[in-house]
Amino acid sequence: MKRGCLLAVVPALLLVACGQSTPTIDSGVRTDYSSATLAPGDQLFVVQFDAEADLTGVEDIKDWDERGREVVRRLQETATASQADAIAAATAANARFVSLWISNTLVFAGHPELGPDLAALPGVTKVWQEEVPTGLDDPPFQSPPFPEPGDGGWEVAALGVPELQKQGLDGSGITIGIIDTGVAYTHESLLSGYRGRDGNHDYNWFSPLRAFKDEPVDIAGHGTAVAGLAVGDVIGVATGADWIASIACSEGGCPLSGVVHSMQWMLAPTTVDQTDPKPELRPEIINSSWVRSQDDEPMKRASRALAASGILQVYAAGNDGPACETASPAGEGDSFVSVGSVNQDMELSEFSSRGPANDGRVAPDVVAPGERVVTATMDGIYQEISGTSFAAPLVAGVAALVLQANPQLVGQPDDVTRILRETARPMPDTQCGEPTTSVNDEPNDATGWGFVYAPDAVAAAKAWKP
The missing domain is CATH 3.40.50.200 (Peptidase S8/S53 domain)
Incomplete structure (x- = not known):
């Protein structure tokens, strides 16, 4: 028998969005901002910032809830300080973007000229266009489907x-x-x-x-x-x-x-x-x-x-x-x-x-x-x-x-x-x-x-x- 799920209630955490809701993809079944979801000329760029949150000592926090909140607080605090100028530039260019504060990374869909502009900002270590994804190999073997699992495999x-x-x-x-x-x-x-x-x-x-x-x-x-x-x-x-x-x-x-x-x-x-x-x-x-x-x-x-x-x-x-x-x-x-x-x-x-x-x-x-x-x-x-x-x-x-x-x-x-x-x-x-x-x-x-x-x-x- 599975146990029930108790959802705890805590104050909302600050999301790095500078007043905007986090963008999502409008259509399609891909997570790479494929051409079907973009305006003409748009490309997907990844912006990596140099600063990385100092997570030293969080492993000493014994309470599971408190430990998680502290990790997120430090990550978001670092991303907020690092990404403000880049988010302002992306917003001015009407680019859709999402702040990945977990890695201090900004992903945006904008015009090609925005990439060099962001690369020139202080604290930016690298800007690159997202590559065509790879990762899901075809299974080496798949049987025809069957209706019952029996005793499992x-x-x-x-x-x-x-x-x-x-x-x-x-x-x-x-x-x-x-x-x-x-x-x-x-x-x-x-x-x-x-x-x-x-x-x-x-x-x-x-x-x-x-x-x-x-x-x-x-x-x-x-x-x-x-x-x-x-x-x-x-x-x-x-x-x-x-x-x-x-x-x-x-x-x-x-x-x-x-x-x-x-x-x-x-x-x-x-x-x-x-x-x-x-x-x-x-x-x-x-x-x-x-x-x-x-x-x-x-x-x-x-x-x-x-x-x-x-x-x-x-x-x-x-x-x-x-x-x-x-x-x-x-x-x-x-x-x-x-x-x-x-x-x-x-x-x-x-x-x-x-x-x-x-x-x-x-x-x-x-x-x-x-x-x-x-x-x-x-x-x-x-x-x-x-x-x-x-x-x-x-x-x-x-x-x-x-x-x-x-x-x-x-x-x-x-x-x-x-x-x-x-x-x-x-x-x-x-x-x-x-x-x-x-x-x-x-x-x-x-x-x-x-x-x-x-x-x-x-x-x-x-x-x-x-």
């Missing part, structure tokens, strides 16, 4: 989850945020877990697309498949956890502006009209089953902000294997987990991206089932599907069980990451170079620390002390 049992569910561990009390193509929330396996199941979508759903802002939808099907494996009844790991969701991607991929905007919303969820942000309603875990083709400063900053607020981030490693050095450059620091894929024979999937990451870090961190796993479709039925996109939410679900097993770990993403790594079952592999450490031949840049095994992770969580 092999993946949940392989992770050792059924024995934990018998002990009453199902993720209850934990919320997982899904940044993806949206979620078909009325699917029978997902409705009971949606935090807005009482019909109130405020703080539970975000779409930058006006046509889809009122209630959750999935514009491509990918997000529904991801959510099913994280929390879906019968087919998921954390069947008692709640979920919320945002659209950041379309079939065309995941533009930087859409991704960072969704990360910002997850840090401080708003009403469906993008007002009255409440960071106390942020999720404990965020799953991001998409990749970026390059290392983006705004996304790094956003990742650091989410970590500072206590959120664990789980990312898919990508489907560009078997080549080495193909793991997605997502996340920042040790407060996120990168997930690769294995098949039912416990062999690394051919398609699973390998490391090392572009900063030299081991990648992926861990592996989980990602071949022919059973999940939900946006049409209300089920299918088998493959990809690291579907290994990641299984790990997000295991993380929810870890947090439920020891609530003191909520807000300690570094420690949860460490637990998932150290309790993973080693899978020695040297195809992408010798392991960077020599502890049981792991971690390595193919399978990381190994295969996630939920009972061992939960046991370590129960033994953990602050």
Whole structure:
């Protein structure tokens, strides 16, 4: 049985908008301000400011609500001071814009000559035109759909989850945020877990697309498949956890502006009209089953902000294997987990991206089932599907069980990451170079620390002390 959702009431936080409401896209199903939504000659620009909020010490704030509010306050204070001149210039040019205060970035749709003007402003480090997005790989395998899930797929049992569910561990009390193509929330396996199941979508759903802002939808099907494996009844790991969701991607991929905007919303969820942000309603875990083709400063900053607020981030490693050095450059620091894929024979999937990451870090961190796993479709039925996109939410679900097993770990993403790594079952592999450490031949840049095994992770969580 899912628990009810209690929404706390706090004073509204200041949004950086200089008297304007936050712009949204008028039409279409993309988050990249495609030509269909712009006036002739307009382009989309990203403006990065040098100043970054000092979030030192926020991890020492024990109260979840207070910690989130303090992180947002510092981020917005920095963005307000940095962006005033740029917002004034964009307003004078009649450009539509949104302030991404989470990364101190301004995204605007304006005339081409506005870019050099903003680049010349003090405190601006870089201005660039948003590239055509990439990120949603076609799944390496998709079965024809089928009407019933049966007992689910092999993946949940392989992770050792059924024995934990018998002990009453199902993720209850934990919320997982899904940044993806949206979620078909009325699917029978997902409705009971949606935090807005009482019909109130405020703080539970975000779409930058006006046509889809009122209630959750999935514009491509990918997000529904991801959510099913994280929390879906019968087919998921954390069947008692709640979920919320945002659209950041379309079939065309995941533009930087859409991704960072969704990360910002997850840090401080708003009403469906993008007002009255409440960071106390942020999720404990965020799953991001998409990749970026390059290392983006705004996304790094956003990742650091989410970590500072206590959120664990789980990312898919990508489907560009078997080549080495193909793991997605997502996340920042040790407060996120990168997930690769294995098949039912416990062999690394051919398609699973390998490391090392572009900063030299081991990648992926861990592996989980990602071949022919059973999940939900946006049409209300089920299918088998493959990809690291579907290994990641299984790990997000295991993380929810870890947090439920020891609530003191909520807000300690570094420690949860460490637990998932150290309790993973080693899978020695040297195809992408010798392991960077020599502890049981792991971690390595193919399978990381190994295969996630939920009972061992939960046991370590129960033994953990602050």
